[in-house]
Amino acid sequence: MNNQDTGEDFLYQWITLQNEEDADEGAKVTDDGEPKACGVCGDLARGYHFNALTCEGCKSFFRRVVKRSTQLHCPLLNNCTITKKSRRSCQACRFRKCQAIGMRGEMVMSEEQILERRIRIQEKKMRAAASQLSPRQEEMIQELLLGHRSTFDPTFSHFRGFRSLDRNTHQIIKSVIEPFDLTTYMIQDIIRFSKSFQAFRSLSMGDQITLLKGATFEIMQIRFNMVFNSKANNWKCGSLTYCLGDAVRAGFQPLLLEPLLKLHQTLRKLDLQEEEYVLIQAMSLFSPDRPGVLQHSVVDRIQESLALTLKTWIDCKRTDPEKHLLFPKVIACFTEMRTMTEEYSKQILQIKDLQPDTISPLIMEVVSKDG
Numbered sequence: 001m002n003n004q005d006t007g008e009d010f011l012y013q014w015i016t017l018q019n020e021e022d023a024d025e026g027a028k029v030t031d032d033g034e035p036k037a038c039g040v041c042g043d044l045a046r047g048y049h050f051n052a053l054t055c056e057g058c059k060s061f062f063r064r065v066v067k068r069s070t071q072l073h074c075p076l077l078n079n080c081t082i083t084k085k086s087r088r089s090c091q092a093c094r095f096r097k098c099q100a101i102g103m104r105g106e107m108v109m110s111e112e113q114i115l116e117r118r119i120r121i122q123e124k125k126m127r128a129a130a131s132q133l134s135p136r137q138e139e140m141i142q143e144l145l146l147g148h149r150s151t152f153d154p155t156f157s158h159f160r161g162f163r164s165l166d167r168n169t170h171q172i173i174k175s176v177i178e179p180f181d182l183t184t185y186m187i188q189d190i191i192r193f194s195k196s197f198q199a200f201r202s203l204s205m206g207d208q209i210t211l212l213k214g215a216t217f218e219i220m221q222i223r224f225n226m227v228f229n230s231k232a233n234n235w236k237c238g239s240l241t242y243c244l245g246d247a248v249r250a251g252f253q254p255l256l257l258e259p260l261l262k263l264h265q266t267l268r269k270l271d272l273q274e275e276e277y278v279l280i281q282a283m284s285l286f287s288p289d290r291p292g293v294l295q296h297s298v299v300d301r302i303q304e305s306l307a308l309t310l311k312t313w314i315d316c317k318r319t320d321p322e323k324h325l326l327f328p329k330v331i332a333c334f335t336e337m338r339t340m341t342e343e344y345s346k347q348i349l350q351i352k353d354l355q356p357d358t359i360s361p362l363i364m365e366v367v368s369k370d371g
């Protein structure tokens, strides 16, 4: 990635800071200061997950298996050795080892329940929403709109000059690299979008990074949805048009792409206005339940006031008879995206294994927690 092209120096400072942040977190859980090994695969473990000391990869793996509750079968003798290198080759033995070192499936479910409970509590509060936007809420919407418009270009005009992109270069290289360049471009805009809010800037650097890492995929999808054409099932990014096939050629798998297309269709059907799109992006950014958020109650209050503003906005600006269903439908999309974020990170890492040059360091930073 070309630093001079973008002139976004703070991006690189952020990444450096982010690395220190990760190191700090490691030191926190290893009481004697020594790095610890994952009980499943031996990779570096940063903490206890579902009752056992594991790496981020085995944590995600365990969560996925428990949630899908599919039967796993070992193609060999049920005694495969699980190492960092081999851990992807036998899911059955990897899962058995997870259980053997004490990882507990019910703890995955309770994590889900916590999220659901939060949503229920929020919905209850929403029912008491006022019927008119307060001056403070109007102000908030204006700040968000301003931040959004200055960091989202629906014509994607700057992207054309990104990494001296030439649409006429070799077809294969173009189709493999371009979606990732577009992603890098989007991430930079999303960072600038987040930094444009006073409330975000006033959080600690560590929490800013945690929130950004958690929300980038979601905000990216919300932004892409603004240019999604549900009749043609494609995304019109200025003069370039992308379809699902482009993502397939870039190396993404149906396990992500199928629910992703469905999400875009569902979200598009809601026919959201710019104010609603912007509030949803901000709600995603200020999610207090991203793992590792320290100023939890501060972030929680911000998200709640954003949600309340969205609810009030819908109540007073929308006229359609089905408008009371809009807010719950938006919340349902959040839950959908939450499960996709993890699959996205996983697939990015797989693509990186096969084609190391396609994934920019910035994309790697965003997905690095869910290895």
Ligand SMILES: [Zn+2]
Binding pocket: 038, 039, 040, 041, 042, 043, 054, 055, 056, 057, 058, 059
């Ligand atoms: Zn592991």
Ligand SMILES: [Zn+2]
Binding pocket: 074, 075, 076, 077, 078, 079, 080, 090, 092, 093, 094
């Ligand atoms: Zn096996």
